[in-house]
Amino acid sequence: MKNFIDDNFLLETEAARKLYHEYAKDMPIIDYHCHLPVEDIANDRRFNNLTELWIEGDHYKWRAMRTLGVPEKFITGNSTPEEKFGKWAETIPYAMRNPLYHWTHLELQRYFGITDILSPANARKIYNQCNSLIKTPAYSTRNLLVKMDVKVVCTTDDPADDLDYHRQIAEDNFEVQVLPTFRPDSLLNIENAGFVDYLQLISGKTEIEIRDLKSLLKATESRINHFHDHSCRLSDHGLEFAYSEDFTEEQLNEILQKRLAGKNLNSEEVMIYKSGLLFYLGKFYAAKNWSMQLHLGPIRDTNSRMLENLGANAGVDSIGDFEQAKPLAKFLDSLDRIKSLPKTILYNVNPAENEVMATMAGNFVGDSQKGKIQHGSAWWFLDQKDGIEKQLNTISNMGLLSCFVGMLTDSRSFLSVPRHEYFRRILCNLFGNDIEKNELPADFDWIGKLIQDICYYNANEFFQFPQLADVEKQS
Structure with a gap:
C-alpha cells in the first residue's frame, strides 16, 4: 500500500507527476489575500x-x-x-x-x-x-514564510490603519514583501451602530472633517493615497452581493448627513448609500491601477449566542443564496461605462454561482489587459479538492484558464501556505489526466509554462507589486 501524502499525492497519472515535479513544485508563492496579523510578522512573533x-x-x-x-x-x-x-x-x-x-x-x-x-x-x-x-x-513568523518560499503576502487592513507595522517590515528589508490591502467595509456599513464614531476616526487620521459627501470622498481618497504610498495595490470587499441601486450625489449627501445627525436610516437609504460609495471606491481604485476584490455571498455570524460569547469569525457562517448576477452586472457596467472599471476578482462562496461569476468576468474583459476580470479561486467553503476542481473546470469552459491568477490562502494561520501546494497538485492532475486521455497534446514545455503562469507569473503581472516587479526584471 502506498504511503499517505507521498511525493505523488493527488497525482493520478505519469503526466500529472511530470507537470507537478518539473514545473509547479518549485515555483515561489504570491499569497495575495490572507488574514495573517501583520503585527506578528513585524515583531517576528515566536x-x-x-x-x-x-x-x-x-x-x-x-x-x-x-x-x-x-x-x-x-x-x-x-x-x-x-x-x-x-x-x-x-x-x-x-x-x-x-x-x-x-x-x-x-x-x-x-x-x-x-x-x-x-x-x-x-x-x-x-x-x-x-x-x-x-x-x-x-519557527518564528518570518522564518515560516521564508521556509515556504513566499515572495509576497497581502494582509487585510482597515482604512484607519496607520500601517506602521507594514512600514516597520519594509524598513527591516525583510525578503518577503508584506503589503496592505484596503478593506473599507466600515466605510460602507452605514447602518452599523459605530459608523459615526468610525468616520470621526477617519477624520482624525486625515485632518478632514467629514460633514458631507464631498468631505467623505476626500478623506477616503486620502486614505487610499496613504495605502498606495505603502505599496498597497489591492482592495477587498466582503459583501453579501454587489450594491448597485440608482443614486444621485444629492441623495447620497442627504443620507449621509441624516446619519451624521444621529438619525436612523431605512433599508432603501442604506442600499443607496452603499451603492454610491462602492461606485466611487471603484473609480478611486481604477485611477490607482489597483485590483478590486469582491468576496460575495456568505451569511456571517448566524449564531447570535456564539457571536455574543466569542465575537466575529467564530466559525458560525454559511453559504448564502442572494441574487448575484443582475446587481453585479449593473455595478460593473456602471464603472465600465465611464472607463473606470478596475481590474477585478470575483469570488463566490455559493458553488451554484461558479458559472455566473465566470461568464460575468467575460463580459468586461478587454482594455489590452490580460484577464482583467477574474473568477477568483475557490473560496472558503469551496476551498477543497472538489471545489477547486469545479472552479478550474468552470474557468476552462467559460474563459481562459491560462490567464488565471491562481491560489491564495485566505487564512489566519502561519501554517496554511501548503494550501498552495494542494492547489498546484490538483491543477497538474487535471492537465495530466487530459494528456493521458489524449484530450490535450503531450506538449509538456507549453503546458508546463501555462501551469507556471497560473502558479506565479500571472499574479505577478496582474498585481504589479513594485518591488517584486523589479526583482523579476533583474533576474
Missing part, C-alpha cells in the same frame, strides 16, 4: 506551543470539533494548550474526506517533517516533537 500556532483562531478546526461534540472549553475556552491539541487529535480520525484531513497532514509534513497520521495514540508525541521545534528561531 509561538509558545503548537496549539497557539496551529489551532487558536482557526474557525475551520473549531467547526469540525464542535460538530464532533467537543465541549467549547477545549476549543476556545480555558483548557490547557495540550488539552486543546488532544481534542484536535481526537477529531482528526473523524475528519476523513474533509479538507482539514489533507491540510493537517500536509502541514505536519512540510513544517515539521512528521509523516505519522495524527491520532489520540500519538498526540502527545507529536505535540512535544513540534513544540521542541517551535522554540527554535526557525
